[in-house]
Amino acid sequence: MSNTLVLGGARSGKSLYAEKLAAASGKETIYIATAAAGDGEMAARIEHHRQQRPAHWITVEEPLALAQALRQWRAPQRVVLVDCLTLWLTNLLFADGSEYPDVGQLTLPARFHQERAALLAILGEEPQAGDIILVSNEVGMGIVPYGAISRAFTDEAGRLNQAVAAVCERAVFVAAGLPLVLKGAPC
Numbered sequence: 197m198s199n200t201l202v203l204g205g206a207r208s209g210k211s212l213y214a215e216k217l218a219a220a221s222g223k224e225t226i227y228i229a230t231a232a233a234g235d236g237e238m239a240a241r242i243e244h245h246r247q248q249r250p251a252h253w254i255t256v257e258e259p260l261a262l263a264q265a266l267r268q269w270r271a272p273q274r275v276v277l278v279d280c281l282t283l284w285l286t287n288l289l290f291a292d293g294s295e296y297p298d299v300g301q302l303t304l305p306a307r308f309h310q311e312r313a314a315l316l317a318i319l320g321e322e323p324q325a326g327d328i329i330l331v332s333n334e335v336g337m338g339i340v341p342y343g344a345i346s347r348a349f350t351d352e353a354g355r356l357n358q359a360v361a362a363v364c365e366r367a368v369f370v371a372a373g374l375p376l377v378l379k380g381a382p383c
Contacts, residue, residue, distance in 0.1 A: 198327055199319055199364040200383070202375075203334045203357060209373030211279055214331045215249070217383055218277045221327060225253040226269040226276045230284035232259045245279075259287040260307070263314030270318075270326040281332035281360065282353050288312075289349065296345035304348065312356065319363045332357050334369065 200217065204210030218225045227249060233239035249255065258265040262284055270276050278284075288308040296302055319328065336354045341347055361367040366380030375383065 198366070200327075200329045200366040200368065200380075201357070201360050201364045202329060202331050202368050202370060203361075203378075204370035205334055205337065208370045210331050210333075210370040211245075212373070213368070213370050213375055214277055214279065214329045217329055218253075218275045219250070221275045223273055223275045223327065225250070226274055227253050227255045228262065228265050228269070228276060228278045229255060229257050230259050230262065230278065230280060230287065231257075232283075232287055259284065260291055260311065262311060263318045266315070266318050266328065270328065272324060272326050275327040275329060277329045277331070279331040281330055281356060282335065285353055285356060286349065289345070289352075296348070298343050302344055302348045304352070308352075312359075316359055316363060319360065330360060330364070332360070 200214075202210045202214045202217070204213075218227075229242070229245070231238065231242050231245075233242050246255065254269075256265055256269060262278065266276060266278070285308075288311055289304065291307055292305050294305060319330075333353065334357065335350050341350055361379060364379070366383070367378040368383060369376045369378050377383065
């Protein structure tokens with residue numbers, strides 16, 4: 197399988213598709229969850245996802261140091277599923293407590309650039325180290341968002357998806373639960 201990027205919009209079926217890929221691998225599955233429960237609604241979403249995952253999967257909650265978690269858990273006998281890159285991006289943008297102006301040029305936190313570079317480096321390593329499935333939202337197909345940080349998020353999510361797709365052996369777009377292979381062999 198090697199490295200696979202699974203993209204899609206909100207409620208497109210991308211996470212379910214990625215979970216099916218992991219299960220079909222027959223390997224031990226490590227699920228790296230990047231979500232952080234900032235409020236009750238998000239806590240309920242996280243709990244719902246926990247309940248849906250197979251009990252024998254190992255869940256690792258890592259909202260920021262994704263490359264470090266991948267380095268720790270990636271192994272030839274495992275598949276590591278990361279859900280999701282856009283939540284991870286959001287966590288990094290606000291990790292240092294930054295408040296962003298509504299308009300104007302933004303300076304993104306240094307940690308964002310460091311963690312992004314570390315992720316791309318580990319994805320560029322030999323695929324024999326173990327399979328990775330990354331889930332990410334495709335956010336660039338709608339209107340241009342209002343507010344500088346929302347636009348910066350959309351820009352950085354698009355750049356991140358492009359960079360990850362470039363180093364992955366396979367990229368799949370999911371819409372209405374249906375996968376469309378963009379790069380690599382069909383799953």
